[in-house]
Amino acid sequence: MTRRERKEGITKQRKQQIFDAALKVFSKKGFDQATIPDIAQEAGVAVGTIYNYYQSKHDLLLSIIKGYIVTESFIGLLEQPPESSSAAAFISSLINERLSIGLDNADVMQLLMSEIQHDPELRRQYTEQVVVPNFKLLEEYLGLRIAKDTFRLSNIPIVVRALIGMIIGLAIISKIEGETGLMRRIPRQVLVAEVTKLILEGIERK
Amino acid sequence: MTRRERKEGITKQRKQQIFDAALKVFSKKGFDQATIPDIAQEAGVAVGTIYNYYQSKHDLLLSIIKGYIVTESFIGLLEQPPESSSAAAFISSLINERLSIGLDNADVMQLLMSEIQHDPELRRQYTEQVVVPNFKLLEEYLGLRIAKDTFRLSNIPIVVRALIGMIIGLAIISKIEGETGLMRRIPRQVLVAEVTKLILEGIERK
Amino acid sequence: MTRRERKEGITKQRKQQIFDAALKVFSKKGFDQATIPDIAQEAGVAVGTIYNYYQSKHDLLLSIIKGYIVTESFIGLLEQPPESSSAAAFISSLINERLSIGLDNADVMQLLMSEIQHDPELRRQYTEQVVVPNFKLLEEYLGLRIAKDTFRLSNIPIVVRALIGMIIGLAIISKIEGETGLMRRIPRQVLVAEVTKLILEGIERK
Amino acid sequence: MTRRERKEGITKQRKQQIFDAALKVFSKKGFDQATIPDIAQEAGVAVGTIYNYYQSKHDLLLSIIKGYIVTESFIGLLEQPPESSSAAAFISSLINERLSIGLDNADVMQLLMSEIQHDPELRRQYTEQVVVPNFKLLEEYLGLRIAKDTFRLSNIPIVVRALIGMIIGLAIISKIEGETGLMRRIPRQVLVAEVTKLILEGIERK
DNA sequence: AATGAATGAGCTTTCATTCAT
DNA sequence: GATGAATGAAAGCTCATTCAT
Numbered sequence: 001m002t003r004r005e006r007k008e009g010i011t012k013q014r015k016q017q018i019f020d021a022a023l024k025v026f027s028k029k030g031f032d033q034a035t036i037p038d039i040a041q042e043a044g045v046a047v048g049t050i051y052n053y054y055q056s057k058h059d060l061l062l063s064i065i066k067g068y069i070v071t072e073s074f075i076g077l078l079e080q081p082p083e084s085s086s087a088a089a090f091i092s093s094l095i096n097e098r099l100s101i102g103l104d105n106a107d108v109m110q111l112l113m114s115e116i117q118h119d120p121e122l123r124r125q126y127t128e129q130v131v132v133p134n135f136k137l138l139e140e141y142l143g144l145r146i147a148k149d150t151f152r153l154s155n156i157p158i159v160v161r162a163l164i165g166m167i168i169g170l171a172i173i174s175k176i177e178g179e180t181g182l183m184r185r186i187p188r189q190v191l192v193a194e195v196t197k198l199i200l201e202g203i204e205r206k
Numbered sequence: 207m208t209r210r211e212r213k214e215g216i217t218k219q220r221k222q223q224i225f226d227a228a229l230k231v232f233s234k235k236g237f238d239q240a241t242i243p244d245i246a247q248e249a250g251v252a253v254g255t256i257y258n259y260y261q262s263k264h265d266l267l268l269s270i271i272k273g274y275i276v277t278e279s280f281i282g283l284l285e286q287p288p289e290s291s292s293a294a295a296f297i298s299s300l301i302n303e304r305l306s307i308g309l310d311n312a313d314v315m316q317l318l319m320s321e322i323q324h325d326p327e328l329r330r331q332y333t334e335q336v337v338v339p340n341f342k343l344l345e346e347y348l349g350l351r352i353a354k355d356t357f358r359l360s361n362i363p364i365v366v367r368a369l370i371g372m373i374i375g376l377a378i379i380s381k382i383e384g385e386t387g388l389m390r391r392i393p394r395q396v397l398v399a400e401v402t403k404l405i406l407e408g409i410e411r412k
Numbered sequence: 413m414t415r416r417e418r419k420e421g422i423t424k425q426r427k428q429q430i431f432d433a434a435l436k437v438f439s440k441k442g443f444d445q446a447t448i449p450d451i452a453q454e455a456g457v458a459v460g461t462i463y464n465y466y467q468s469k470h471d472l473l474l475s476i477i478k479g480y481i482v483t484e485s486f487i488g489l490l491e492q493p494p495e496s497s498s499a500a501a502f503i504s505s506l507i508n509e510r511l512s513i514g515l516d517n518a519d520v521m522q523l524l525m526s527e528i529q530h531d532p533e534l535r536r537q538y539t540e541q542v543v544v545p546n547f548k549l550l551e552e553y554l555g556l557r558i559a560k561d562t563f564r565l566s567n568i569p570i571v572v573r574a575l576i577g578m579i580i581g582l583a584i585i586s587k588i589e590g591e592t593g594l595m596r597r598i599p600r601q602v603l604v605a606e607v608t609k610l611i612l613e614g615i616e617r618k
Numbered sequence: 619m620t621r622r623e624r625k626e627g628i629t630k631q632r633k634q635q636i637f638d639a640a641l642k643v644f645s646k647k648g649f650d651q652a653t654i655p656d657i658a659q660e661a662g663v664a665v666g667t668i669y670n671y672y673q674s675k676h677d678l679l680l681s682i683i684k685g686y687i688v689t690e691s692f693i694g695l696l697e698q699p700p701e702s703s704s705a706a707a708f709i710s711s712l713i714n715e716r717l718s719i720g721l722d723n724a725d726v727m728q729l730l731m732s733e734i735q736h737d738p739e740l741r742r743q744y745t746e747q748v749v750v751p752n753f754k755l756l757e758e759y760l761g762l763r764i765a766k767d768t769f770r771l772s773n774i775p776i777v778v779r780a781l782i783g784m785i786i787g788l789a790i791i792s793k794i795e796g797e798t799g800l801m802r803r804i805p806r807q808v809l810v811a812e813v814t815k816l817i818l819e820g821i822e823r824k
Numbered sequence: 825a826a827t828g829a830a831t832g833a834g835c836t837t838t839c840a841t842t843c844a845t
Numbered sequence: 846g847a848t849g850a851a852t853g854a855a856a857g858c859t860c861a862t863t864c865a866t
Contacts, residue, residue: 169371577787
C-alpha cells in the first residue's frame with residue numbers, strides 16, 4: 001500500500017466517521033435540534049474538522065438523505081420482476097424487501113419525511129427520483145397482472161399508494177413503539193408473511 | 207353576562223387566536239423553523255402577548271399536540287362499534303373516519319410524528335393515551351369478528367398495525383404528492399371505497 | 413408630544429447612537445477588523461440591539477458610506493457656479509468647500525476608498541453618483557472658462573482629475589500626519605488660499 | 619557553487635515566490651479578505667510551507683509593506699537633483715517618476731494606506747522613513763529654487779503636500795476609474811506633461 | 825392586559841496556525 | 846523542508862424571552 005493510498009483510506013474513514021455521527025445525532029434530535037458541536041463530539045473530532053469534509057450542516061443532511069434515496073431508488077429499479085414468478089411471490093418479495101428497508105432505516109426515513117416538508121428542492125428530487133418511478137413501476141406491474149386475470153380489477157393508483165403507504169406506516173409504528181414494541185419482537189418473516197397475505201386476500205372470510 | 211364572564215370570554219378568544227396561529231405556522235414551517243414573531247404576526251398580536259397566554263414556545267407546541275392527541279383518542283373511544291353493524295360497514299366507516307382525520311390533519315400529524323421522536327415524555331403520553339388503547343380496541347373487535355366467523359384467522363396485532371399504518375402512510379403520501387397529487391384529486395368516497403375493498407378482499411382474484 | 417412621537421424620537425436616537433459608534437469603530441479599525449461586539453460596546457447596547465436597527469454589518473457600512481456619498485454629491489450639484497463670479501473666486505470656493513469636506517470626513521473617505529476596491533456594487537454607485545457627475549460638471553465649467561479666455565488651453569479631463577486628486581491626496585496626507593501634523597495646524601483659510609493660488613498660477617515665477 | 623549556496627538560493631527563491639503571491643492576493647482582496655490558503659494556491663505551495671518562511675499572516679503583510687516603503691524611500695533619496703538641471707526638468711522628472719510609481723503600484727499603495735490607519739507602529743515607520751525625509755527633501759529643493767528666483771514665493775510645506783497629494787490622488791482616481799477609465803487610456807507622457815505644466819504654470823491665462 | 829425594544833446565549837461557519845508524517 | 850488535515854477561537858447573526866411602559 002502506498003502512502004497515498006493509506007492517506008485516502010484515512011480520509012474516507014474520517015468522512016464515514018462524521019457521516020455516522022451526523023446520522024446518529026440527526027436521528028436522535030432532528031436536524032434543527034442537532035448542533036455541529038453535538039456531531040463533532042459524537043464523531044470525536046473538532047468542529048472545524050467537519051467542515052473539511054462537508055460544506056455545511058445542510059450538505060451533511062443532504063449526503064445522508066441522498067444516500068438513502070439512491071438505495072431506495074436503485075434497488076427499486078433493479079428488482080424488475082421476472083415474468084415467470086408468481087404474483088404472490090412477487091408481492092411477497094416486494095413487501096419483504098421494502099419493509100426491511102423501511103424498518104432498518106426508520107431513522108433516516110423519519111428524517112427524510114420531516115425535512116422534505118421544508119425543503120422544496122429535496123421534495124422535488126425525492127418525488128422525481130423515488131416516488132414517481134417506483135409508483136409507475138408498481139402500477140405497470142399490477143396492470144399486467146390484472147390483464148393476466150391474476151388480480152381483480154381495481155383502481156390501480158390507489159392500490160399502489162395503499163400498499164406503499166402501509167409499508168411506510170409500519171416503519172413509523174415500529175419506531176413509535178420503540179425497541180420493546182411488538183414490531184421488533186415479531187420475526188421478520190412472520191411479519192412479511194402476514195402482511196403479504198393481507199394484501200393478497202384481505203381480511204374477509206371467503 | 208357579568209363583567210368577569212365577558213373578560214374570560216375575551217381571554218379565551220385571544221388564547222384561541224394564538225393557538226390557531228401557532229398551529230398554522232408550526233404546520234407550515236415546522237417547530238424549529240417557526241419563530242415567535244411569525245406566530246405573533248399570524249395571530250395579529252404582539253410578541254409579548256403570546257407569553258401572557260403560554261409559558262414558552264415549547265408549551266405552545268405541547269398544547270397543540272395534546273389537543274390533537276385528545277381529539278384522536280376521544281373519537282377513537284366514542285365510535286365503539288354497535289354489535290349490529292356489518293363487518294364491512296365497520297371497516298368502511300373506520301377507514302373513512304380515520305383516513306379523513308389523517309388527510310385533513312396531515313400537517314399536525316407530521317408535526318406530532320416529528321416531535322414525538324425527540325421528546326420521550328411526549329412519546330410516552332402518545333403511546334399510552336392513543337396508540338395502546340386504539341390498538342387494543344381494534345384488536346378486540348377483530349378478535350370478535352374472527353370468533354363470529356366473519357373474518358379469516360390471522361395474526362391480529364399485525365393486521366391492526368398494517369391497517370393503521372396504511373392510513374398513516376396514505377396521509378404522508380398525500381402530503382408528499384402535494385396539492386396537485388393524485389390523492390387530493392380523487393373523490394374522498396372513491397378513495398375510501400377502494401381502500402376498504404382492498405382490506406376486506408385483498409388484490410387476488412378469487 | 414404624544415407617546416408615539418416620543419417613542420419615535422428614542423428610536424431615531426438609538427439608531428444614531430449605533431451609527432456613530434459604527435463610524436468610530438470602522439474608522440479606527442477598518443471594516444473587517446471592527447467587530448459587532450466592538451460596535452455594541454462603543455454604542456453601549458447589546459449585540460442583538462444593533463440588528464434591530466440594521467440588517468447586517470455590511471448594511472451598517474453602507475448606511476455610513478451612502479450618507480457620505482449623498483453629502484458629497486448633493487452639495488456638488490447645488491453649487492452650480494453663477495456665471496457672474498470670477499474664475500478665481502469659483503476655484504477658491506470649490507477648493508474651500510471640497511477640501512473642507514475631505515478634511516472633515518477623512519475617516520469616512522478613507523473607509524470609502526478602502527471598501528470601494530472590494531465591493532463592485534459600491535464602486536458602481538460611487539462612480540455613477542459622485543465621480544462621473546462631478547467630473548462632468550467641472551469639465552464643463554473649465555471648458556467654459558477657456559472659451560471665455562480666462563483659463564489657458566489645456567487637457568481638461570486631466571486638469572479636473574489633478575485638481576480633485578489633489579484634494580483627495582491632501583485629505584489623506586492630513587490623516588497620515590495625524591492630529592499634530594502640519595495640515596491640522598495651519599489655519600484652514602491659509603491652506604485654501606495657498607492651494608488656490610497654486611492651481612491658478614502654478615509655482616513658476618512669471 | 620557549494621551545496622549550501624545552492625540551498626540558500628532555492629530558499630530565497632521560494633520565499634520570493636510566496637512574497638509575490640501574497641502581494642498579488644493582498645492587492646486584489648485586501649489584507650483581511652485574503653486567506654492563507656489563497657496565497658498558498660497562488661504561490662503553488664502548501665499552506666504549511668508559508669509558515670516556514672514567514673511567522674504569520676501579519677508578518678507577510680509587514681514584509682510587503684516594508685519592501686514598498688524601502689523602494690519609495692530609497693528612490694526618493696537616490697534621485698537627489700543635480701544642481702544643473704532646470705526647475706521645469708526637475709519637476710517634470712519628479713512627477714514622471716513618482717506618478718509612475720503611484721500608478722503602477724496603486725494596489726500596494728492602497729494596501730499601505732489602509733493598513734497604516736490601524737497599525738500605529740507601521741504609521742510611525744512610514745512617517746519617519748518616507749513622509750518626513752521626502753517632504754524635507756522637496757521643501758529644501760523648493761526653498762532653493764525660490765532663493766534662486768526661479769519659483770515664486772509661497773508657503774513651501776503646503777505646496778509640497780499639494781504636489782505629493784496630487785500624485786497620490788491621481789493614483790487613487792486611476793484605480794477607481796478602473797481599467798477602462800480615462801487615466802489608463804491617456805499615454806503616460808501626455809499625462810505627465812499636462813500635470814507638470816499645471817504645477818508650473820497653473821490654469822490661469824497670463 | 826398588551827406592547828415591542830432590548831437582551832445575550834448559542835448557533836453555524838471561517839481560517840490562522842500547528843504538527844505528525 | 847514540504848505537506849495539508851486537524852484544530853478551536855472568534856466571528857456574524859438569530860430569536861426565545863423579558864420587562865418597562
